[in-house]
Each structure stands twice: as structure tokens, then as C-alpha cells.
Amino acid sequence: MGIYGFDLLIAGLCLLFKQITQLSYVFSFILLFLSGSVIPFENLPEIVRKIGLMLPLTQGVLLGKKIVFEDLSMSAATGSSDFLWLVISSLVYLxxxxxxxxKCEKIAKEKGILSHY
Incomplete structure (x- = not known):
């Protein structure tokens, strides 16, 4: 759900700026880096880990690793505080x-650029 929030924000920016493809690629790479998907989360600098822990993608990756590598059952995972934090942060980002x-749609309508490419 949280990633849909990021996608909606990028879609809104696309309504305003039209040529936003490169920004979405950069944004994707930053999210992958901060989540620990590219480099193990434990190897990231402390400040990067703190920023990454605020992202729902990071919470999902860490919970998925616990399920796979630590034999955590799905029922135990859904009852954990990690899962609760994942749901809350996902709802916030959504x-x-x-x-x-x-907001971007409203601005695009006001400027009359909603249907222009």
C-alpha cells in the first residue's frame, strides 16, 4: 500500500511536469538502496538505516527476510510489532x-495543462 502512495505522488508530478521518467528511475533506485534490497540493511550506514526504517518497503523487506531466513510463521509475522509498523507506515504513505x-491534479486543472503532453 505504501508503494502505491509513492506511485500516486509520481503520477501527480507527471501531471504537472509531463517528462518525469528519469526522476521516477532515480526515485526507484533510492528506494531500493534505502530498503536494503540492493545492499544488506545491516551494512548500511546508521543514518541511512534510520531513514530507511521510515519506509514501508524497508519494513516489508525486513519482515520478508525474517519469514524466509528465520522460519517465522505467517501468523507470528502478522501478530508482530514489525507487521503493525508496516501497516501503519503503509497507510501513512498511501x-x-x-x-x-x-493537489497536483488540482494545480494541473487550474493551469489548464491536465490534457496536454
Missing amino acids: TLGVLGYK
């Missing part, structure tokens, strides 16, 4: 994405 998209 809400921010929806609000950001609506």
Missing part, C-alpha cells in the same frame, strides 16, 4: 500519496 496526487 494517504500522503493520495493527497499529493489530488
Whole structure:
């Protein structure tokens, strides 16, 4: 759900700026780096880990690693505080994405650029 929030925000920016492909690629690489998907999360610098822990993708990756590598059952995973944090952060990012998209859409309508490429 949180990644949909990021996607909605990028879609909203696309309504305003039209040529945003490179920014979405950079944004994707940053998310992958911060989540620990590219480099093991434990090997990242402390400040990067703190920033990464605020992202729902990071929470999902870490919970997935616990399920796979530590034989954590799905019922135990869904009852853990890690899962609760994942749900809460995902809802926050989804809400921010929806609000950001609506704001960008409103600006695009006001400027009359909603249907222009």
C-alpha cells in the first residue's frame, strides 16, 4: 500500500511536469538502496538505516527476510510489532500519496495543462 502512495505522488508530478521518467528511475533506485534490497540493511550506514526504517518497503523487506531466513510463521509475522509498523507506515504513505496526487491534479486543472503532453 505504501508503494502505491509513492506511485500516486509520481503520477501527480507527471501531471504537472509531463517528462518525469528519469526522476521516477532515480526515485526507484533510492528506494531500493534505502530498503536494503540492493545492499544488506545491516551494512548500511546508521543514518541511512534510520531513514530507511521510515519506509514501508524497508519494513516489508525486513519482515520478508525474517519469514524466509528465520522460519517465522505467517501468523507470528502478522501478530508482530514489525507487521503493525508496516501497516501503519503503509497507510501513512498511501494517504500522503493520495493527497499529493489530488493537489497536483488540482494545480494541473487550474493551469489548464491536465490534457496536454
